Amino acid sequence: MRRTHSYAAMTKDAVQRRRWTFYEVVKDAEKKGGTVRVGIGFDIHRLGEGNTVILGGVTIPFNKGLIGHSDADVLLHAICDAMLGAAGEGDIGVHFPDTDPAYKGISSIELMRRTNGIIKDKGYRVSNIDSVVVAEAPKIFPYRDAMIKNIAAALEIDVYMVHVKATTSEGIGVIGRGEGISAHAVCLLTNVSDH
Numbered sequence: 791m792r793r794t795h796s797y798a799a800m801t802k803d804a805v806q807r808r809r810w811t812f813y814e815v816v817k818d819a820e821k822k823g824g825t826v827r828v829g830i831g832f833d834i835h836r837l838g839e840g841n842t843v844i845l846g847g848v849t850i851p852f853n854k855g856l857i858g859h860s861d862a863d864v865l866l867h868a869i870c871d872a873m874l875g876a877a878g879e880g881d882i883g884v885h886f887p888d889t890d891p892a893y894k895g896i897s898s899i900e901l902m903r904r905t906n907g908i909i910k911d912k913g914y915r916v917s918n919i920d921s922v923v924v925a926e927a928p929k930i931f932p933y934r935d936a937m938i939k940n941i942a943a944a945l946e947i948d949v950y951m952v953h954v955k956a957t958t959s960e961g962i963g964v965i966g967r968g969e970g971i972s973a974h975a976v977c978l979l980t981n982v983s984d985h
């Protein structure tokens with residue numbers, strides 16, 4: 791009987807040995823009969839009244855707040871959409887509609903945990919996530935590591951599989967005028983067959 795070899799264990803082992811590159815991890819998954827799928831996500835929320843914004847599950851003091859049905863965590867929404875897209879599962883609007891009072895004010899970390907459940911039920915694991923927050927303000931960098939830790943914890947993956955970048959819009963357009971914050975994300979999923 792062939793030994794069960796979970797993707798999580800494999801990547802953990804790879805990190806510990808510092809030998810496998812990400813490319814090799816993906817090639818190994820393919821060799822075992824798994825599939826590799828990529829997804830893209832984009833989200834934007836308007837800035838309005840408030841004194842904090844929540845990004846990547848981190849509450850950041852600011853002179854405005856992000857407006858939305860949930861906690862308006864634009865970064866986590868973009869990442870969830872990328873995960874769902876990669877799994878062929880639509881987007882967060884389909885799974886957690888903003889017309890449903892059950893999701894009013896819900897933590898987007900919780901939405902991310904549920905999204906992870908959806909992709910896991912289909913046999914997928916997050917292989918890596920890359921993302922960009924586009925905001926004129928506040929400064930994202932001081933909070934970046936905390937965001938990465940939150941995302942990795944919600945998805946039960948290693949922090950090295952998650953990346954968060956930030957940029958401004960150089961004063962151009964709606965983001966540049968400080969009217970909102972947007973985020974882009976890509977996600978790679980791997981489906982590893984155990985037999």
Ligand SMILES: [Zn+2]
Nearest residue numbers: 833862864867
């Ligand atoms: Zn959103």
